[in-house]
Amino acid sequence: MPAPGIDVLIRGAGPVGCALGLALAGSGLKLRFLTTADGKPAFRPIALSYASRLILERLGVWARLRATPIETIQVSQQQGFGRMRMEAAEAGVPALGYVTEYAGLHQALYAACEPLLVREPCEARLVVHAEGVSPTAREKRYGQDALVALVRTQPDSATTAFERFTPEGPLALLPLAGRYAVVWSCRPERAAALREAPEHRFLEELASAAGHRPGRPIAAEARAVHPLMLRVQRTRVGSREVYIGNAAQTLHPVAGQGLNLGLRDAWDLASAIFDGADPGEERVLARYAARRRLDAQATIRITDLLAAAFLGSNPLVRAARGGALAALDMLPGPRRFFARRMMFGASALP
Numbered sequence: 001m002p003a004p005g006i007d008v009l010i011r012g013a014g015p016v017g018c019a020l021g022l023a024l025a026g027s028g029l030k031l032r033f034l035t036t037a038d039g040k041p042a043f044r045p046i047a048l049s050y051a052s053r054l055i056l057e058r059l060g061v062w063a064r065l066r067a068t069p070i071e072t073i074q075v076s077q078q079q080g081f082g083r084m085r086m087e088a089a090e091a092g093v094p095a096l097g098y099v100t101e102y103a104g105l106h107q108a109l110y111a112a113c114e115p116l117l118v119r120e121p122c123e124a125r126l127v128v129h130a131e132g133v134s135p136t137a138r139e140k141r142y143g144q145d146a147l148v149a150l151v152r153t154q155p156d157s158a159t160t161a162f163e164r165f166t167p168e169g170p171l172a173l174l175p176l177a178g179r180y181a182v183v184w185s186c187r188p189e190r191a192a193a194l195r196e197a198p199e200h201r202f203l204e205e206l207a208s209a210a211g212h213r214p215g216r217p218i219a220a221e222a223r224a225v226h227p228l229m230l231r232v233q234r235t236r237v238g239s240r241e242v243y244i245g246n247a248a249q250t251l252h253p254v255a256g257q258g259l260n261l262g263l264r265d266a267w268d269l270a271s272a273i274f275d276g277a278d279p280g281e282e283r284v285l286a287r288y289a290a291r292r293r294l295d296a297q298a299t300i301r302i303t304d305l306l307a308a309a310f311l312g313s314n315p316l317v318r319a320a321r322g323g324a325l326a327a328l329d330m331l332p333g334p335r336r337f338f339a340r341r342m343m344f345g346a347s348a349l350p
């Protein structure tokens, strides 16, 4: 039987767990966070969707974030034709997304939750898994790691993001306060070599993969490598327990969807239990799971598809990819839908 004292124990005080905690403020539910001591996280750029901005505004943390708006996204492929350009105005939003840094975002959310931390597990009417991993999830390791770096270019970055598909994997250059946050997915050996390479060598390799449009890379710092995998928790609810954020699904960063999806998990879970007397009740959790199913499944599929579809140097595949990009560039309807799908999740479905 659950202990009478605590209503909700959130295991993991990462950005998604903390967002849930903030969204439950004022619900009257008694919360605690179970955490492990975190070291300083490696540099990790985060592209937040417009929908995430709306959530973070409601949680009262948006104004404290340093975030650079993305007004244009240019998608192209190395060694091939086909280019697509998406504009915020066309999608009907002030920005297609906002680039910020994991550590700053986490700190802004964490500060409000710190008084509720506990170091030892305790019983609760609902246990929320927000640890970022789940030992029971199905796992597929991609043949890629993500090399991340913060790069200065000439000229400085402004509000255009570049997504470039290379034979080894997608390369994103996201504008971040005048510089570019680079997320470069490539073979694990190559990612390790790029991290260790002397700076001038790294900059040359980046310039050759990125093409001339983002400008000339002149300095790089904060290089780090993240292993990439798809992890999906089979059932996101159990007996008085629920999985959210990366504990429910860990995605390839190709479309920058992981945290955005996790914030929608947190928001929907808070809405489902906010007024309920018993947050761990089976009926309440089943309703939450049903509400998340479409958004989560569609986002997982699209991301996995993108990670695979844009791999490989086979000329036929490259031509098909080029054709798809060129077609999207000419068709405002599907392009607008694609942009809104990435910004709002399943709620953008017609």
Ligand SMILES: Cc1cc2nc3c(=O)[nH]c(=O)nc-3n(C[C@H](O)[C@H](O)[C@H](O)COP(=O)(O)OP(=O)(O)OC[C@H]3O[C@@H](n4cnc5c(N)ncnc54)[C@H](O)[C@@H]3O)c2cc1C
Pocket: 011, 012, 013, 014, 015, 016, 017, 034, 035, 036, 037, 038, 044, 045, 046, 047, 048, 102, 130, 131, 132, 133, 146, 148, 183, 226, 244, 245, 246, 247, 253, 255, 256, 257, 258, 259, 260, 261, 262
């Ligand atoms: C290179 C890269 C780029 C990315 N770019 C984007 C992007 O542009 N946009 C986007 O939306 N997403 C992006 N993501 C994904 C995003 O980082 C994750 O989806 C997000 O961090 C998930 O947040 P979370 O709180 O669920 O998990 P985490 O961030 O993993 O936080 C989990 C927390 O739980 C703690 N914890 C772990 N184990 C335990 C335990 N046993 N008990 C208690 N606490 C525990 C951890 O220390 C951590 O603090 C990217 C990921 C990578 C790797």
